[in-house]
Amino acid sequence: MLSQQLAQQRAESQELPPPSDPTPAPRGSLLDAAIDQLLKDQPSEDDANYVFKSREKSDLTRLLHVHVECNDGDTLVIVNFPPGYSSCSREEWTSKRFCVHSERLLATGSKVFANLLSPKEQARFQKRLELAGETVSQRFIIDLTPSAEGDDLAAQLIELSLPPGVTDWWTSKERLGISPYLVSGHDDHCPHHDEVPIDCVKKTSYIQQNLGLRERLPTIDLVDIKTIKSRAIDDYCPIRHRVNIVRLLLAIEGYDLVLNSASRVYTLTSIASILDCTRVIRDSVYTWLLAEPNTEFIDINAEVAFKIAWTLEIDSITRAAFRILVVEKALDTLAAQPPAQKDRYTVFGRPRVDLPDDLQTVVQYAAQKLADRVHQTLAKFRSDQFYNGLKISEYRQFAEVGDIIRTAISTGSSPNSGQSTLRTDSIRDKLLTRLLDSFSTLYTKLQEYKDYIIQTAMHAVAEYDQQSAYDRDRRCYVEHPRRIPTSLIASNFTDAQHLLTPWFWVYLASYPIDYLGPCYPVEFLALYVDDFNDRLTEATPYLDGGGSYGKSANCFHLENFRIELHAAVTNLWITWTNSELEVPLTRTEHIVLALSEDEFQYLPLWAGGLNDGSGGVFQSTVPDADLGPIGPGPAYCTGNTVATDTSSICQSDKTPSEVSTATLTAGRSVNAVPSNIGPSTVHDGTSASVSDSRVSFTPAASTTGSTATLDRDDSDGYESDDSDEIDEEAWSQVEEPLT
Structure with missing residues (x-):
């Protein structure tokens, strides 16, 4: 009878039945899906019996008796269970056979399901049943029982083993105030159901503290939580594996997907990846x-x-x-010495877990790009072209006066006077020499002031309330014995590491307006500015006869300089610290998270990056040959070449037209989620909103005779001081030269 049925099935069709909708349904808006899901009624957090509410009870009942729920599909699903494992209802988990619809499996777009439903695989399944003496009435049969041995088992053990942060996330209900509906669910193998706690079980040494509103979370330290056998679930559980295979198939059939624990979310994600049907659970996990x-x-x-x-x-x-992973990795890269436990903990103590090699590569490349950007920004800070890079017009005018003074001295006359260079004017020479000395002194003091405020910002620490907030956030994952205050950790940072802390930028931006502080520019520079302006007034007639370079144009206006400096460093502060976060991040405020597009380029196209799978984003750009090959032989000599800087602080390795094309192709769409993060505020109360934090920078030629130069950059907040700057749109229209 079975052989006749098999022959009849083969005769009916040699191909898969077309799905009812061969094109996978569009994802739609994840945010809309999340809102719809969150609007569903949730059990009260005050109800200790919340796990017995309707959704959890119906989920468990449906799984235990899935053959009753699903009995009308054309595809028989087999999932065999090992004996001796109990559920929350004390029923033993038994092997499952239930029916689903083949067109729904195919509609997921899964290549795994398509292969399992192929004639070749179906013949193999039917042969196995025939040898076992069984007959089935369904058109298709698929066996989803996990492998019991071999490479498949080893791979799935690695994929499905739960990291410690996942197995312990149930404690966040009490520690962080997260709804038990989301995090307190029991494991699918639950032999001690009545003993599974919802709240943390405290050690006898625990002393409850009466904390204020701002200090109440986390409410209990990690070291004060007692390990409970019923909550100490295995990293890998064969029952958890199988039950979530069944749960995933039910979700494909349209049943409600109950995500009430981190372990369930992680396991379902891994199983959906193995079965190539991640779209089925994407919206539900996003909501969670x-x-x-x-x-x-x-x-x-x-x-x-x-x-x-x-x-x-x-x-x-x-x-x-x-963002978090890249900045944490960059902090390790920028350290004076590699941290002792960098593979286990971040510099601020957050426990790390291993990433798959491909994801680790992406993070490492982006972190190195960020480290390059930090180093180059630090080099600009230390350069005597710092003020030119910030495009401070008052300083630029001051530098131009220096050129005029030196020209007047070297020519023996005003540039426009036409007087003979042989004529001696002792008064004129004396005034110009004194003016040049005053100019040099002010120039030196301006550089010293720049160095002073930068170094002072690097040694600054966050205000007490902010330090407390940082330490409180870190208590969420750093237990007391290895907890070090945030300020003490930062005190050992290198100069480069300080650029990845928010308080460095806050203080740097506040100095030009903190009139009571030692870094206020008036207190530091006023004496030298007054001396320069007085000398300039005396010597102006000998510069150009009192013409266009008159007193009003040439005097150094300290207030204008201060205002421009404040605006410039505030722009840097915004660029480096303020980012429109895609989702609220509330426990990582002690590090900067504003990555540039050069760091994001390593992400896939669907995440707004440029990684199309070809590996091109991981390769350095080859310098363009300015004059072509030089000399005989097979070697490729470029002669004069255009310097290439692969650092993310410089302009992108991609041309504007390439970036624009990639942007249009990738969509660069990010589902921004409203968060509770508002505009940052300087500690004196002034606020700054974020608009476009990327400002291009092109170095100007030195106007003071200095040989120092700056690399070009479009991602660190510096602006061009070249009046002939060509915008990006114009560059995209420039054609390559004909050869």
């Missing part, structure tokens, strides 16, 4: 991650969130977690 304050899962378990979002192609969460 976005339900505040559960967004703190991204801050605290950045590697896990990055892997989940990458697997499910959730662009906003991928980018948010990527």
